[in-house]
Amino acid sequence: MTIRVSKLWFGYALAMAWFYxxxxxxLGIKADGLEFGASFAIWSKVxxxxxxxxxxxxxKKVGAFGFVERPAKVVGKAAGAVAARVPTWVALALVAAVxxxxxxxxxxYAHDVAISVLVYIILGLGLNVVVGLAGLLxxxxxxxxxxxxxxxALLSVHFGLSFWLCLPIAGGFAAIAGCIIGxxxxxxxxxxxxxxxxxxxxxxxIVINNWMSLTNGPNGILGIKAPGIYWWNxxxxxxxxxxxxxxxxxxxxxxxxxxxxxxxxxxxSRIGRAFEAVRxxxxxxxxxGVDTLRIKLLAYALGAVFGGLAGxxxxxxxxxxxxxxxxFIESAMxxxxxxxxxxxxxxxxxxxxxxxxxxxxxxxxxELYRMFVFGGVMAxxxxxxxxxxxPAKRMGARSEERE
Amino acid sequence: MATLELSEISVRFGxxxxxxDVSFCVREGDIVGLIGPNGAGKTTVFNVITxxxxxxxxxxxxxxxxxxxxxxxxxxxxxxxxxxQNIRLFQNMTALENVMVAQHCRTRVGVLGAVLxxxxxxxxxxxxxxxxxxxxxxxxxxxxxxxxxxxxAYGLQRRLEIARALATEPKTILLDEPAAGxxxxxxxxxxxxxxxxxxxxxxxxxVEHDMKVVMGICRHIVVLDxxxxxxxxxxxxxxxxxxxxxxxxxxxxx
Numbered sequence: 001m002t003i004r005v006s007k008l009w010f011g012y013a014l015a016m017a018w019f020y021x022x023x024x025x026x027l028g029i030k031a032d033g034l035e036f037g038a039s040f041a042i043w044s045k046v047x048x049x050x051x052x053x054x055x056x057x058x059x060k061k062v063g064a065f066g067f068v069e070r071p072a073k074v075v076g077k078a079a080g081a082v083a084a085r086v087p088t089w090v091a092l093a094l095v096a097a098v099x100x101x102x103x104x105x106x107x108x109y110a111h112d113v114a115i116s117v118l119v120y121i122i123l124g125l126g127l128n129v130v131v132g133l134a135g136l137l138x139x140x141x142x143x144x145x146x147x148x149x150x151x152x153a154l155l156s157v158h159f160g161l162s163f164w165l166c167l168p169i170a171g172g173f174a175a176i177a178g179c180i181i182g183x184x185x186x187x188x189x190x191x192x193x194x195x196x197x198x199x200x201x202x203x204x205x206i207v208i209n210n211w212m213s214l215t216n217g218p219n220g221i222l223g224i225k226a227p228g229i230y231w232w233n234x235x236x237x238x239x240x241x242x243x244x245x246x247x248x249x250x251x252x253x254x255x256x257x258x259x260x261x262x263x264x265x266x267x268x269s270r271i272g273r274a275f276e277a278v279r280x281x282x283x284x285x286x287x288x289g290v291d292t293l294r295i296k297l298l299a300y301a302l303g304a305v306f307g308g309l310a311g312x313x314x315x316x317x318x319x320x321x322x323x324x325x326x327x328f329i330e331s332a333m334x335x336x337x338x339x340x341x342x343x344x345x346x347x348x349x350x351x352x353x354x355x356x357x358x359x360x361x362x363x364x365x366x367e368l369y370r371m372f373v374f375g376g377v378m379a380x381x382x383x384x385x386x387x388x389x390x391p392a393k394r395m396g397a398r399s400e401e402r403e
Numbered sequence: 404m405a406t407l408e409l410s411e412i413s414v415r416f417g418x419x420x421x422x423x424d425v426s427f428c429v430r431e432g433d434i435v436g437l438i439g440p441n442g443a444g445k446t447t448v449f450n451v452i453t454x455x456x457x458x459x460x461x462x463x464x465x466x467x468x469x470x471x472x473x474x475x476x477x478x479x480x481x482x483x484x485x486x487x488q489n490i491r492l493f494q495n496m497t498a499l500e501n502v503m504v505a506q507h508c509r510t511r512v513g514v515l516g517a518v519l520x521x522x523x524x525x526x527x528x529x530x531x532x533x534x535x536x537x538x539x540x541x542x543x544x545x546x547x548x549x550x551x552x553x554x555x556a557y558g559l560q561r562r563l564e565i566a567r568a569l570a571t572e573p574k575t576i577l578l579d580e581p582a583a584g585x586x587x588x589x590x591x592x593x594x595x596x597x598x599x600x601x602x603x604x605x606x607x608x609x610v611e612h613d614m615k616v617v618m619g620i621c622r623h624i625v626v627l628d629x630x631x632x633x634x635x636x637x638x639x640x641x642x643x644x645x646x647x648x649x650x651x652x653x654x655x656x657x
Contacts, residue, residue, distance in 0.1 A: 262518045269517035269524065270503075270510050270531065273496075277504040280493035287453055289479040289508030289571055302514065 005058065012054055016047050026372075099253055103246040111245040115317060117357045118252040119310050122259045124337040124349040126306025129263060131335065132344035132392070133272060134299035135279025137194045139331055140181070140201020144174040144304040146208060146326035148311025153221040153321045154214070163227035163316050167309060174308025175301040177204070182300030186293050189282070201331055209323040220322025224315050227251055248317050255313060259306055264346055266302070275299055276344070336374075340381055342388025351389050405466055405482060405574040405606060406430050407452065412461035414447055414630075421447045422630040424461070429575060434597065434607045436621030436638075438614075440650055443627040445610040446488055449577050452608075453485050454478045465575070480508045484573035486564040488580045488610070494553040498544060498563050501552055502535040505570035535570055542566040542596065558589050562596075569600070576600065578609040582616045594620050618642070626650065 020043050027039040059065065103111055127141045151170040155161040161169075181200045185193050208215050215221065226248070230237040242248060266272050274295045277285035286292045315321050333356065341352025360370055381388075407429040414422040422444045429435050437445050450456045452463055454475040463470045470478055484505075493501050510531060516524040539545050542562045547555060552563060561581060568576055578597070582590045590613060597620055601607055611617045617624065617638070624641045626634040628650040634641055641647055 265520055266514065266517050269528065270507055270512060271514060271517055273500060273504050274507050276496055276500070277493050277507075280495055281491050283455070284487065284491040284493070285504070286475045287455070287479065287485060288505050288567060289476045290504065291474070291476045298514070 008054070008058070012051070016043075016050070019043065019046065103249055108245060111249050113358060113361050115245065115249055115252055117354055118249075118256045119314055119317075120334065120337060120353040120357050121256050121350050122252075122306055122310040122313075123334045124341070124353045125259050125263045125346065126303045126310070127334050128303075128338050128344065128346070128349045129266070129275070129306070130299050130303035131338055132349070133267065133275035133279065134296060135275075136185075136296060136299060137190070137197070138300075138303070139194050139198040139328070139335065140204070141197075141303070141307060141334055142326050142328075142330040143181075143201045143204035144177055144307030145311040145314065145330070146204055146323070147174045147177045147304075148308030149315040149321045149325070150208060150215060150221075150311075151308070152312040152315045153224050156225045156315075157221055157223055160225070163225070163312070167312050170308045170312040171305040172308075174304040174311070177308075178300040178302075178304030179297055182297045186296055198328070198331075201326075201328060205323050205326050208326070215323075218323060220320055220324075222320050224319045224321065226319065227316050248313075252313050252317075255309060259309070260346060260350075263306075267344075267346070271295075271298070336378065340378065340388060342391040345388060345390050345392035348388045348390035348392065355389070406464075407483065407575050407606070407608065408464045409448070409452070410462050410464070412448070412451060412463065413459045414444075414451060414456055415459045420630055422451070422627075425627070425630075425632050426461075427625045427632070427635060429606050429608045431606060432601070432604070433623060434601055434621050435609070436617040436624040437608060437610045437627065438612070438617055438624060438641075439627035439633075442629075444630040445627055446579060447630075448627070449485060449579055449610065452478075452483060452577065476508060479571055479573075482572070482574035483577065484568040484571045484575075485577035486561075486568050486579055486581060488583065490557075490560050490564055492552040492560055492563060492567070494551070496552060497548065498539060498550050498552060498555065498566075499532075499535055499548040501563060502538050502567050502570045503531050505538075505567045506531045506534060509572055534572075538566045538570040541569060541599075558585055561585065561593075565596070565600075569605075573605060575606040575608065578607065578611075580610055580612060582611055582613040590616055 020039070023043055024036070024039045027042065028035050060069075102114060106114075123141070123145060126144070127138060130136050130138045130141070148170040151173045152163065152166040155166050155169065156163070181197065185196050188196060209218055211217070226241045226243045228239055228241045231240045232238075242251065274285070274290045277288065277290055278292055278295055278299075282292055285295075314325070318325075337352035337356050338349055339352075340355060341350065342348025356374075360367070366373065409428070410426045412422055412425045413420070425444075425448065427435070437448060439445055447456065451458055452470070454470060454473055454477070458471065465478070465481055465483060468481065470481075473481075493504065496504070510527050512521075512524045512527050515521075536545065536548065539548055542565055544559065544562055544566055547559060547563075552560065555563065561584070565576075565578070565581065568578075581597070582593055585593060594616055597607060597609070609617075609621070621638060624634075624636065624638055625632060626641060626644075626647050633646045633650060634644045636644070
């Protein structure tokens with residue numbers, strides 16, 4: 001026991017020393033010389049806080065908190081039993097009600113954040129088809145978002161086509177782009193695939209950036225129309241643009257719900273199973289009758305369609321598009337959501353999108369340390385919950401769940 | 404007539420001649436054993452039949468259709484299914500899902516049907532489920548339907564592989580060392596199972612090292628050594644064949 005305890009504290013000391021080595025260069029190297037005060041102050045706070053947490057953890061291990069834990073366990077079990085008895089549709093209805101009522105009890109800023117979260121949910125679910133289900137690592141996914149956004153931007157500005165008509169068109173263009181990247185990579189696996197997709201993402205961005213005559217290059221395209229609807233005003237139908245944030249919120253909510261339903265149904269169909277078989281063992285899948293080349297192409301195309309839909313909405317919401325919105329960091333962000341939430345899991349990806357978009361907004365004060373914390377969280381996740389926050393559920397109960 | 408016919412098959416990998424002029428048939432109702440020492444080219448024969456490797460010379464025909472240039476999933480759709488020597492299940496899927504994947508080539512519904520949940524898709528999905536459960540039941544795996552393949556015991560995984568192959572609704576099944584790693588009781592069960600598969604009207608070609616199993620159920624045996632067919636015939640003939648004995652036990656010392 002004592003040996004284990006001292007080992008734990010030795011690890012703690014090592015981790016803290018390492019943390020300081022990381023922290024000091026960030027805070028202590030200034031233009032006018034080296035400084036130790038500020039970094040040491042922050043470091044000591046973190047060190048004390050984690051020492052207290054570690055101490056509490058050890059006390060818990062010994063059982064010092066039995067008087068709180070036992071009742072808490074009973075309450076937790078009872079709550080779990082109640083939750084298990086509530087049918088899934090009730091839980092879903094509750095979530096839906098909250099989502100629909102959301103704009104009524106929140107303000108502009110919250111609407112804005114919610115819209116971004118929903119856009120990223122669609123992107124995450126689309127990428128989830130490619131990465132989570134079919135197991136094809138795609139580092140250039142944001143390209144399809146860009147293709148969708150520019151398709152709508154150009155059609156809207158030059159031809160005045162409506163948002164609703166452009167949704168399927170942009171989805172189609174994105175699917176074609178998906179096939180274009182999918183086709184040459186069909187016979188690649190693993191690292192090679194990742195590098196080619198990374199390259200493809202950059203190609204799309206650089207083409208947009210340099211094709212001045214079509215895309216207006218880095219200056220972007222201005223004056224994109226918002227979605228419009230025909231509205232009954234008492235005398236006749238009147239065309240109305242949905243400009244306000246609440247209206248846009250409902251549009252993206254509807255798109256997100258469509259995406260969730262579509263991905264869920266795909267997942268539980270023969271196509272979804274074929275995707276997963278390809279992920280598990282491509283050769284065995286081919287020998288069990290799955291046309292792996294076609295299925296992989298389909299995975300790229302389907303993932304791209306959702307990216308294109310999200311892109312169309314993005315252009316309509318911002319009323320402006322420029323290549324800056326489609327950089328590699330965005331692809332990495334969407335991929336992180338999928339990995340963080342749980343590959344192949346729909347609620348997981350949704351949770352991942354909420355975590356990575358909404359939480360940084362809540363902790364605005366720590367904005368400078370965002371990437372630092374982000375990296376730490378990702379590293380911790382891979383150690384403690386490698387299957388994600390909400391791992392994918394399999395069909396049929398597993399034996400350990402049945403008991 | 405679902406006859407699998409190999410005529411003068413040769414396969415070469417670079418400088419290595421893996422198979423030389425191998426010819427034999429698996430006829431309706433047959434249980435054929437393919438035996439030979441390690442490295443004789445038995446699994447290569449399977450890979451040629453299922454389209455993983457291309458032949459350098461010779462022809463494989465199934466029902467008279469040449470299989471050359473057909474991709475593996477097409478060959479499977481014609482009715483030739485296989486299992487693997489080193490188990491290749493979809494590890495992170497449940498037993499039921501593993502078997503359901505095998506129904507892929509027998510079903511048609513596409514993306515739109517799946518997204519819109521058309522009535523035809525629901526009917527098809529129900530049928531896939533039904534057939535898959537039947538295949539699991541046939542291999543006595545019904546109670547493991549919800550189990551992850553990776554959590555199943557070795558012997559069960561072997562059986563699940565056969566269930567998956569059966570779910571593709573084959574007319575011919577290729578079993579690659581189905582008894583490898585099984586204990587004697589499991590081997591006896593396996594022999595019984597292979598008998599039942601044969602009774603379903605499915606032709607069987609199996610590679611196997613366990614001579615008790617091979618001699619017990621095969622009606623016809625083909626012996627390979629260094630990629631060359633050295634003997635072919637009934638089990639009792641094979642057991643007496645001097646070339647087979649030589650291949651397995653080596654030359655008599657002069």
